[in-house]
Amino acid sequence: MSKTAGNARRKFWFDPRFAIGLVLVVVAVGGVYLIVSAADRTTAVFTARSALxxxxxxxxxxxxxxxxxxxxxxxxxxxxxRLPDGGLIVTRTIAAGELVPASAVGRATGTEVTxxxxxxxxxxxxNIGPGSVVDVWSARKTDQSTFGPPTVLVDRAAVVRLVEPTGLVAGGxxxxxxxxxxxxxxxxxxxxIANRDAVAVVPVNEPLEK
Incomplete structure (x- = not known):
């Protein structure tokens, strides 16, 4: 009778090393699942339908x-x-299909830019063209032929377009x-502009050639 009881006790004996190994396997599987889930997580982001x-x-x-x-x-x-009800205004050229960077747009309403x-x-x-960012320098006119020291009138202004000359100055x-x-x-x-000051622009960046 004592032999039978001893066999029963040995039958239900549990090795702690097996439990530790099982926990490590579960943790490893859970970690892999979390990594894969994070890698598959996507976010809705706007891309430009056409060049802006x-x-x-x-x-x-x-x-x-x-x-x-x-x-x-x-x-x-x-x-x-993040798209405001009034839409956005583009401050840097955005190619068709490009993700729209938050730094390349501003609110179309309000008192930001004109x-x-x-x-x-x-x-x-x-190297200055549409999409370039320039510093605008101005030298105040002191008399008919001289100007004062130049200072920055506007820093980091975005160029919308180059205005082609017409008429007699077209060749200049x-x-x-x-x-x-x-x-x-x-x-x-x-x-x-009204004072006819000397105005020049200096590029801050240079658009990459395609």
């Missing part, structure tokens, strides 16, 4: 929601829940630009 130029106003119909894997970079792009055409008194750098090259200026700087820009 600086100064364009865009609404939801101009954009295409696209599911992409962004990881921790979701805040860098425009998502459907477009102004400035006439330059110096030649335009060859491009000397005017349409730029996006913060509305708080418009008065200073218009004053400089």
């Amino acid at each position: 130029a600086v100064g364009d106003r865009v609404e939801a119909s101009d954009l295409v929601p696209t599911q992409v894997r962004l990881g921790g970079t979701g805040d860098l792009y425009v998502t459907p829940d 477009s102004v055409v400035v006439e330059l008194t110096s030649a335009l750098a060859a 090259g491009i000397r005017s630009l349409e730029i996006l200026v913060p509305k708080g700087s418009v008065a200073a820009v218009l004053e400089s």
Whole structure:
């Protein structure tokens, strides 16, 4: 009888090492599942339906929601829940099919930027074009032939377009630009234009060639 009881006790004996191994397997499987689930997680982000130029106003119909894997970079792009009711204004050229960066657009309403055409008194750098970001420098006119020291009139203004010369000055090259200026700087820009100050632009960035 004692032999039978001893066999029963040995039958239900449990090795702790087996339990530890089982827990490690479960943890490993769970970790792999979480990693795979995180890798498969996508976010709806807007892409441009067609090429968008600086100064364009865009609404939801101009954009295409696209599911992409962004990881921790979701805040860098425009998502459907971040699109304001008044739409957006483009401040940097966006190619067709490109994800729309939050840094390349601004609110279309409010008091942010407006477009102004400035006439330059110096030649335009060859690497400046639509989508370029420039600093606008101005030297105040002191008399008919002299100017004061130049200062930055507007920093980091986006170029909307190059204004082609017409008439008698057509052969002199491009000397005017349409730029996006913060509305708080418009008065200073218009004053400089009215005073016929010397105005020049210096590129801050250079668009990549395609």
